Every structure is written in C-alpha cells, then in structure tokens.
Amino acid sequence: MRVQNKLLTSTCLTLCQCLFAGAGFNAAIAADTNLINGAQYGTGSTSGTGSSPGAAPNPGTSSYPGTSSYPGTGSYPGTGSNPGAATSDQGGASSSSTDFSPALINPEDDLPEVKPTRTFSLKSSFDQALKSNREAIASQYNIPMARAGVITAGAIPNPRFSFMYGFGPAFRYILAGNPQQFGWQQQIQTAGKRTKQINLAQANLTLAELQYQASLFGVYNRVRRSYAEQAAAEAYLELVQAQKKVGMELLHVAQKRYEAGKAARSEVLQAELGVLQYATQLNQANLRLQQASAALGLLVGETPQKLEVIDVDDNGIFRLSTESTDLVPSPSKPMPNLEVIMSLPFEQRPDLKVAVQQAFADRRALTLARSQRIPDVFIDSGYQFTTLAKHQPYNLFNGNVPNSPGNYLNVNAELPIFYQHQGETDQAKAAWLQDYDQIEQLKSQIAKDTVVAFESICVARANILKFQKELLPAAAQVARLGRLSYQSGKSDLASAILAKQQYQQVLSSYFNSVVDYQNGWADLEKAVGAPLQL
Numbered sequence: 237m238r239v240q241n242k243l244l245t246s247t248c249l250t251l252c253q254c255l256f257a258g259a260g261f262n263a264a265i266a267a268d269t270n271l272i273n274g275a276q277y278g279t280g281s282t283s284g285t286g287s288s289p290g291a292a293p294n295p296g297t298s299s300y301p302g303t304s305s306y307p308g309t310g311s312y313p314g315t316g317s318n319p320g321a322a323t324s325d326q327g328g329a330s331s332s333s334t335d336f337s338p339a340l341i342n343p344e345d346d347l348p349e350v351k352p353t354r355t356f357s358l359k360s361s362f363d364q365a366l367k368s369n370r371e372a373i374a375s376q377y378n379i380p381m382a383r384a385g386v387i388t389a390g391a392i393p394n395p396r397f398s399f400m401y402g403f404g405p406a407f408r409y410i411l412a413g414n415p416q417q418f419g420w421q422q423q424i425q426t427a428g429k430r431t432k433q434i435n436l437a438q439a440n441l442t443l444a445e446l447q448y449q450a451s452l453f454g455v456y457n458r459v460r461r462s463y464a465e466q467a468a469a470e471a472y473l474e475l476v477q478a479q480k481k482v483g484m485e486l487l488h489v490a491q492k493r494y495e496a497g498k499a500a501r502s503e504v505l506q507a508e509l510g511v512l513q514y515a516t517q518l519n520q521a522n523l524r525l526q527q528a529s530a531a532l533g534l535l536v537g538e539t540p541q542k543l544e545v546i547d548v549d550d551n552g553i554f555r556l557s558t559e560s561t562d563l564v565p566s567p568s569k570p571m572p573n574l575e576v577i578m579s580l581p582f583e584q585r586p587d588l589k590v591a592v593q594q595a596f597a598d599r600r601a602l603t604l605a606r607s608q609r610i611p612d613v614f615i616d617s618g619y620q621f622t623t624l625a626k627h628q629p630y631n632l633f634n635g636n637v638p639n640s641p642g643n644y645l646n647v648n649a650e651l652p653i654f655y656q657h658q659g660e661t662d663q664a665k666a667a668w669l670q671d672y673d674q675i676e677q678l679k680s681q682i683a684k685d686t687v688v689a690f691e692s693i694c695v696a697r698a699n700i701l702k703f704q705k706e707l708l709p710a711a712a713q714v715a716r717l718g719r720l721s722y723q724s725g726k727s728d729l730a731s732a733i734l735a736k737q738q739y740q741q742v743l744s745s746y747f748n749s750v751v752d753y754q755n756g757w758a759d760l761e762k763a764v765g766a767p768l769q770l
Contacts, residue, residue, distance in 0.1 A: 240704075245465070269442045270387075270736050274513055276640075283619075286404055295558040296760075320721050335396055347699070350522065350543050350544065350545045350546045352547035353546070355548065356536075356546055356547070356548055356549070357548075358562040358563065359562070361459050361532065361712025362456060362459055362460075363534075363565060364536040365455055365459045365536045365537065365543035366452060366456070367537070368456065369537050371451060371455060371534065372451060372455050372499040375452075376448055378447060379441070379448055381444070382443070383441055385440060386434065386437040386438055389430075389434045389436065390433070390437075391428065392430070395422045395675065397418070397420055398418060398419055398616075398618070399417075400418065402416060404758060407624075408623070408625045409628060410596055410628050410632050410633055410637060410766055411632065413622070415620040415622050415642075416620065416621055417618055417619055417620035417621075418619060419616060419618015419619065420616070421614060421617075422614070422615050422616075423612055423613075423614055424612060425611045426607075426611070426612055427606060427607040427609075427610040429604065429608075429612070431604050431609055432604040433604060435600050436600040436601055436603075439597035439600045442593055443597050446586065447591050449589075450586030450587050453765065453766070454537065454735045456556070456767065457761060458535055459532075459536065459744045460761070461758050462528070462531050462532045462535050465528045465531070465532075466525075466528045466529060466546060468528075468549070469527075469528040470525060471519040472521050472525075473522060475521075475743070475744075476514055476517045477518065479740055480511060480617065481486045482510055482715075482736060482740070483510045483514065483736070484512040485719070486722075486729075487506050487507040488509065489722065489723050490503045490507040490509075490729060491720050493625050493699060493722075493723075496626070499729070503729040506730075507729065507733070517532075517567040526543055529546040533546065563754055563757070564753060564754050564757050565757075567700045567701055567704075568701070571693065572720070573691075574690050575695045577760070578686055578687075579763050581686055581763055581765050582679065583766070584765045584766040585682055585763075585765030585766075586681070586765050588678055588765070590676055591675045592675060593673060595671035597666065598671050600663065600670050601664045601667070601668075602668050604667075605664040608657040608660060609652060609657050610650065611646075611662075612650075613649045614647070614648050615646070615647050617643070617644065617646070618644055619638055619641070619642075619644075620642055620643075621640070621641040621642075622637075622641075624637045624639075626638075641656045681762060683762035685759065685762070689756055689757075689762075689763050690756075692752065692755070692756035693753065693757060693760060695752075696749050696750075696752040696753035696756055697753060699749040700746070700749050700750060700753055701760070702747040703742070707745075708742060708746060709737040711742035711743070714735050714738060714739060715735045718736065719732050719735070
C-alpha cells in the first residue's frame with residue numbers, strides 16, 4: 237500500500253512547526269514523532285450510487301476516562317477477580333506488574349489479516365471494466381437487435397402461393413362444376429407504412445446506441461467510486477492500526493508509571509481499555525477491505541472465488557498533501573466557474589440524450605400509428621381449370637366435356653367503418669407528450685445535482701484546507717503535550733486520554749472531509765455526464 241507514514245510525518249511536522257513557531261514548541265515537535273507517525277487516515281463507506289461515507293471511527297468513546305475510582309470497582313474486569321488487584325491498586329507491587337497485559341489484551345484473539353495479492357491502477361480498472369463488465373457486455377447486444385429491427389421493418393411482405401386440387405364427384409360432374417386452381421396473393425402496404433416502419437426502427441437503433449453509451453458511463457462512474465472505496469478501505473485499516481499504536485504507547489507510559497509507584501493500577505486498566513476498543517474496529521476494517529475488493533473485482537468483470545484484498549496504487553486523497561491524484565484534483569487548485577459547469581450536462585449527459593432520442597422515436601411511432609387508419613390492400617391472382625369427366629351421366633352434357641380454363645383477380649381490403657385504430661394513435665400520442673415532460677423533469681434534476689455536487693466540493697475543499705493549515709497541527713500538538721505532561725507527572729491519565737481522543741477525532745473529521753471531497757467530484761462527474769479532466 238502506498239499510504240506513506242514518512243510523508244504524513246514530515247508534512248504534519250512542517251505544519252506544526254509553522255503554526256507554533258516562536259512559541260517554544262519546535263524542538264519538542266522535532267524530538268517526538270511517534271504520535272504523529274501513527275496518524276493515518278481511514279475511510280467511511282462509499283457507495284455506487286454517490287452516497288455519503290460512514291463516519292470514521294470515533295476513537296476513545298468506550299475508553300473515555302471517568303473518575304479515578306471508576307476502574308477500581310469490584311465488578312470491573314480484572315480488578316475484583318484478578319489476583320492481587322484488590323490489595324495493590326497503588327504501584328510498586330511486583331505481583332501486579334505482570335497481571336494486566338494477559339488479562340485483557342490477547343493478540344491471538346484478533347482475526348488474521350488478509351494480505352494484498354495484486355495491485356490495480358485507476359486506468360487499468362477502467363479498461364478492464366469496459367472490456368469485461370457483465371452489464372456492459374449484456375447491454376451491447378441491444379445494438380445488433382435494434383439493427384435487425386431495421387432489416388425487419390424494411391422487408392417487403394412475401395407473396396403467398398395457394399394451390400387447390402380436388403377429388404370426387406364435386407370435381408368430376410358438371411352439376412357441381414368445381415374447378416382446380418392455383419394462384420398468388422400479395423399484400424400492398426399503403427400510406428407509406430414501410431418507410432415509416434424503417435424510420436421508427438432507425439430511431440430505435442440510435443436509441444439503443446445511446447443507451448449503451450449511458451450504460452458504459454454508469455459502469456465507469458461506479459468503477460471510480462469502487463476504486464475510491466478500495467483506497468479508503470485500505471486507509472481505514474491503517475487508521476485503526478495507527479490509533480491502536482497510539483493507545484499502546486499511552487499504555488506503556490501508564491505501565492512504567494505504575495511500576496515506578498507513581499500511578500494507580502486503575503490508570504493502567506484505563507489505558508488498556510483504550511487499546512481494547514480497537515479489536516472489533518480492526519475486524520470491521522478488514523471486513524470492509526475484503527468487501528471493497530470483492531465489489532471492485534465484480535465491477536471489472538471477475539467472479540469472486542475467495543477472500544482477497546486488492547491493492548490500489550492511488551491513496552493520495554488520504555495524504556496530508558496538496559498534490560493532485562487520479563481521483564481528485566488538489567484542494568488548493570481553484571474551482572472552475574459554476575456557470576461553465578452548468579452548461580456541460582445539457583450537452584453531454586447520456587441519460588438526457590437517451591430521453592431526447594426516446595421522444596424522437598415515439599414521434600416516429602405516432603406517425604406510423606396514424607398511417608394504420610388507411611387499410612392495406614391484398615391482391616389475389618391465379619389460374620383455374622376443370623377436370624370434369626368427359627362423359628357425364630344422365631345425359632347431363634351431350635358429347636365430350638371440354639376443359640374450361642381461366643384466370644382470376646381478387647382484390648380485398650379492410651373497411652375502417654367501426655374502428656380506425658384510434659386506440660393505437662392516442663396511446664402513441666400520449667407517450668410522445670409524456671416524453672417532453674420527462675425531459676423537463678430530467679433537466680431540473682440535472683441542474684439540482686450539478687449545483688449540489690459543486691457546493692459539496694467547495695465545502696469539503698474549504699474544510700480540508702482548514703484542517704491541514706490549522707486544526708491538525710494544533711490537535712497533534714495538544715495530544716503530544718498531553719502525553720508528555722502525563723509522562724512527567726504534571727497531569728493525570730484522564731487529561732492525556734482526552735487529548736488523545738481530541739486528536740483522533742480531528743483526524744476522523746479530516747478523513748470525512750477528504751472522502752466528502754472525493755464523493756463530491758464523483759457526484760459532479762455523474763451530474764455532468766462525462767469524465768472530468770481533473
């Protein structure tokens with residue numbers, strides 16, 4: 237993974253030194269980097285559809301220090317039931333210096349961490365998804381089906397051949413006189429129905445192509461979000477691990493003070509409880525990372541077969557830096573003008589193009605429906621002859637009966653007296669008018685989505701800059717001084733834990749702002765309807 241502790245450390249130190257220059261803190265900051273080295277940034281959950289991330293862990297809530305007597309109650313784990321706990325609350329007892337670590341903290345209880353097996357870049361994820369995504373593959377078949385519809389619409393109706401040859405008295409005796417016959421029947425389409433059918437089929441072909449492009453862009457946007465979630469899940473795991481490390485450092489300080497007889501054993505238990513809270517968070521972080529890997533694998537066309545972690549090579553949105561990444565531009569980069577962005581969706585939004593083309597196709601369908609009022613003509617023509625017996629009984633015919641051949645022509649058509657296809661016409665007209673209302677509704681939704689996404693980016697961008705310049709350096713300084721003050725005996729453990737919680741809460745808030753920033757750009761890209769040049 238490419239989230240770099242050294243980069244975070246050096247950047248945060250620089251920010252702290254700049255902020256507190258002249259206040260006597262520079263030497264202390266340069267000397268103690270362990271706390272800041274643990275400051276990684278995690279993630280909330282990012283969804284396919286543009287949803288806000290889950291809040292980053294609120295560190296220390298379960299270990300918020302109470303009064304000095306809180307850990308010493310008889311029901312607290314490891315106090316009343318732990319040997320020597322009830323009689324050795326004060327430090328200095330050798331029997332108590334070894335019973336706290338095995339009592340609550342057991343690394344064997346943690347789930348094994350699944351290591352990354354391969355690395356994806358954002359570009360390779362896009363390329364593989366557009367080539368192998370199941371949805372994209374399935375949707376492309378609508379185009380050849382629509383193209384076949386054009387061929388069907390332009391087909392001239394085939395003629396029908398009929399042949400009748402009879403046997404028996406009805407065809408042998410002159411009294412019945414039934415002839416033998418064969419012929420052809422042809423349907424003649426009137427009112428330009430064939431041309432109108434071709435126009436409608438061609439409009440549906442264009443509609444299928446636009447729908448395919450809209451489907452590809454939907455896959456593209458979901459891959460972008462899934463990739464960002466994967467990067468955030470990696471950082472979330474490292475954040476929890478770093479927060480646990482900070483808690484362990486405070487626990488070691490409390491342990492040393494207890495062994496030196498300078499602190500009560502309850503302070504060790506308080507610090508230990510602060511470490512224990514991260515066990516379940518680590519399990520959830522690993523689960524989120526595996527779920528994000530499975531989701532990304534599915535989007536790029538793979539079928540998950542096992543527990544796997546996919547590494548991504550761009551975790552830049554979670555670094556304390558102002559550099560641009562493949563996912564988002566630098567927060568320090570000026571935002572484009574909203575008026576310029578507002579004009580883009582109405583030219584590029586795929587679903588708007590689909591809606592406009594649907595209205596055009598429905599207008600073609602209305603024209604075809606109106607032409608159904610004029611009926612088609614069926615022409616039937618053929619040849620007939622007789623196979624009468626040459627000698628008729630009962631003297632029905634004097635002499636030999638000659639063959640009586642002939643041709644016939646039959647023309648028939650429906651008479652639109654009672655029904656003139658009003659239902660089909662009214663239905664097609666209503667669908668066409670409905671399209672225009674849906675287009676206007678979609679335009680309003682696009683305008684709203686664009687404005688909301690733009691404002692979300694602006695707010696998240698301002699928060700990120702505020703965190704980087706002011707809040708993070710100040711919170712890191714408070715946490716460091718709180719720990720040093722407790723280590724030197726100038727303050728109690730409660731103050732050190734509170735300072736640590738405040739620092740971690742600031743980190744979590746910073747993380748949420750970074751994820752909001754990334755989600756805002758993803759939402760804006762979806763609102764515009766085309767990949768943005770970041």
